Every structure is written in structure tokens, then in C-alpha cells.
Amino acid sequence: MNIDVGPKEDRHLLTGLHTIxxxxxxxxxxxxxxxxxxxxxxxxxxxxxxxxFEKSKIVKENW
Ligand SMILES: [Zn+2]
Structure with a gap:
């Protein structure tokens, strides 16, 4: 798949701190x-x- 990864950032999610x-x-x-x-x-x-992947975006991308 043709993707680029953006800059890393720390984000507080329901499951705790993650670097995403x-x-x-x-x-x-x-x-x-x-x-x-x-x-x-x-x-x-x-x-x-x-x-x-956000599923709605994938559907949009592929169809
Ligand atoms: Zn695209």
C-alpha cells in the first residue's frame, strides 16, 4: 500500500499513553x-x- 508515516507524537488514549x-x-x-x-x-x-486503519477511509479508498 502507498502510505507515508507522519511525525511521532505522544497521545493519551483510553488504554494509556502511546507514541503514535x-x-x-x-x-x-x-x-x-x-x-x-x-x-x-x-x-x-x-x-x-x-x-x-480507519475502516470508513479504507472503504472509500478502495471503492
Ligand atoms: Zn489516496
Whole structure:
């Protein structure tokens, strides 16, 4: 997939503090979702390196 990753930033989510980066479509620059760069809670570590796509955007992109 053609994506760019934006700058990392710390964000407080319901599941605790995470370092995340927005991901963009490389063609049209639309924000597609985000990537978990770092999770601070041990129980959230499995998210590190994972990409989260907002489903509505994916549908729009592919159809
Ligand atoms: Zn696009």
C-alpha cells in the first residue's frame, strides 16, 4: 500500500499513553489511520509497530 508515516507524537488514549504517528495516503495525503510506535503499558506492548486503519477511509479508498 502507498502510505507515508507522519511525525511521532505522544497521545493519551483510553488504554494509556502511546507514541503514535499518523499514516497518510502517499497519493492524496488523506489521513488513513495511525501507527503505534510505542506503548508504555506492558499490557499494550503488542500494539507496537501495528497499523490501525480507519475502516470508513479504507472503504472509500478502495471503492
Ligand atoms: Zn489516496
Amino acid at each position: 504517528a499518523d499514516i497518510y495516503c502517499a497519493d492524496c495525503r488523506e489521513v488513513l489511520g495511525w501507527k503505534y510506535e510505542r506503548a508504555y503499558r506492558a499490557t499494550e506492548k503488542y500494539k507496537e509497530g501495528k497499523f490501525i
